[in-house]
Amino acid sequence: MLGLTSLVDVVFILLFFFMLAARGAPPQALSLTVSDAASPAPPAAVADRPQGLLRVLGGGRIELDGRLLETSALVPTLRAASRDQVQVRVAPAAQLQDLIDALEPLRAAGIGVDLLAPTA
Amino acid sequence: MKLPAAAAPRSGLDLLPLLNVVLLLLGFFLLLARIDRGAPEVGLPTAESAQAVRTPASLSLRIDAAGGLFVGERSLGDGFDDAAFSAFQAAAATAGPVELHADAAAPATRVLMLLQTLQRVGVRDLRILTQPSE
Numbered sequence: 001m002l003g004l005t006s007l008v009d010v011v012f013i014l015l016f017f018f019m020l021a022a023r024g025a026p027p028q029a030l031s032l033t034v035s036d037a038a039s040p041a042p043p044a045a046v047a048d049r050p051q052g053l054l055r056v057l058g059g060g061r062i063e064l065d066g067r068l069l070e071t072s073a074l075v076p077t078l079r080a081a082s083r084d085q086v087q088v089r090v091a092p093a094a095q096l097q098d099l100i101d102a103l104e105p106l107r108a109a110g111i112g113v114d115l116l117a118p119t120a
Numbered sequence: 121m122k123l124p125a126a127a128a129p130r131s132g133l134d135l136l137p138l139l140n141v142v143l144l145l146l147g148f149f150l151l152l153a154r155i156d157r158g159a160p161e162v163g164l165p166t167a168e169s170a171q172a173v174r175t176p177a178s179l180s181l182r183i184d185a186a187g188g189l190f191v192g193e194r195s196l197g198d199g200f201d202d203a204a205f206s207a208f209q210a211a212a213a214t215a216g217p218v219e220l221h222a223d224a225a226a227p228a229t230r231v232l233m234l235l236q237t238l239q240r241v242g243v244r245d246l247r248i249l250t251q252p253s254e
Contacts, residue, residue, distance in 0.1 A: 005137035012144040019151055028170035029219065029247035034236045056228065090228045097165045097224040099231075100250070104169050117236045118229035 030100065034117050052078060052086040056102045058093035071101060075109045085112040092118075165224035166253035173247060178216025179207060181234070185225040189234065205241065212242035219247040 054074070055063040062069055064077060064086075078086060086106065090099055106113050162184055182190040189196040189204070196204040211218050218238060222231050231248070238246055 003137075005141060008141050009137065009144065012141070012148060015148065016144070016151070026172040026174060027249050028167070028252060029173045029249050030167055030170050031246055032232075032235060032248060033246075034232050034239060036236070058228075090232060092227065092229055094228040095224065096222050096226045096228050096231050096248075099228040100165050100167050100248075104167060107169055115232070118232050 032103075032115060034115050036117055052081065052083050054086050054088045054102065055091055056088065056094045056099050057091045058095060058098050060098065060101070062102050071105065074102070075105050075111065078106075078111055079109070084110070085114065087114045087116055089116045090118055162221050162223040163225070164221065164249050164251045167250035168253060170250040170252070173219070173249070175217060177219035177247065178214045179211035179218045181218065181220050183220065183222040183226045183231060183234065185223040187227045187230040189230075208238055208241045208243065212238075212244075215244070217245040217247055218243050219249055221249050 052064055057063055060071065062071055062074060064074065069077060078084075088099075088103070103113055103115075162182060179191070184190070191204070191207050208218075220231070220234070235246060
C-alpha cells in the first residue's frame with residue numbers, strides 16, 4: 001500500500017526548503033545622494049570646466065545639454081567632451097526605473113553624478 | 121520466569137504521521153503569514169550595480185507606483201506631515217540605515233523629494249532597494 005502520509009511529509013519539507021531558500025537571498029540596494037537645487041554651484045575642483053546637464057525625460061529618453069540621446073550614447077558623448085562630472089535633473093514624467101537606467105552607465109564609467117533635487 | 125506478553129500488533133490508524141503532517145501544515149501557514157506581512161507590495165526597480173544588503177534597516181518606507189508614501193501599512197498622504205517627520209527624525213537619531221521600497225514606476229521626482237527630505241533631517245544611510253535584472 002502506498003504511504004501517502006510519508007509522501008505528503010516529504011513534499012511539505014521540500015516546500016519549506018524552497019520557501020526559506022527564496023527568502024534567504026539578501027536584498028540589493030542602491031544609494032543616491034540628492035544635491036540641493038537651491039545651491040547648484042559645482043565644486044571648486046570642477047568649476048573651471050562646464051558640467052553637462054543631463055535631463056531624464058521618462059520613457060527611456062534622456063537629453064544632454066538640450067540634445068536628445070540614446071542611453072547607450074551617453075557615456076561616449078561625455079567622454080568625447082572630456083567630462084567626468086554631470087548634473088542630472090529629472091522631468092516630472094520620469095519614473096524611478098528611468099532614473100536608475102540613466103545613472104547606472106555613468107556609475108559604471110566612473111563619471112560623477114550631481115543629482116539635482118526636483119524643483120517644486 | 122514469566123516473560124512479559126508481547127505487545128499486540130497495532131491496528132487502525134497510526135496517529136504519528138498524521139500529527140507530523142498537521143505540524144508541517146501549521147509551520148507552513150505560520151511561515152506564509154510572516155512572508156506576506158514582510159513583503160513589499162511594489163515592483164522593485166532593476167539594477168546591475170546594486171550591492172547586497174546585510175544589515176537591517178531602522179526604518180522602512182514604501183512608495184507605490186502612484187507615488188503614495190507608506191510607513192509599514194500606514195499611508196502618509198501626499199505631503200510629508202508631522203508624523204512622517206517624527207518617524208524620519210527618529211530614524212535619523214538611531215543613525216541606522218533607512219530603506220526605501222519604491223516601485224519601479226513611481227515618479228522619480230517623488231522619490232528624490234523624499235530622499236532630499238530624509239537627508240535634511242539627518243539620515244545619512246539611505247538605500248533604494250532593487251532587484252537584479254533577469
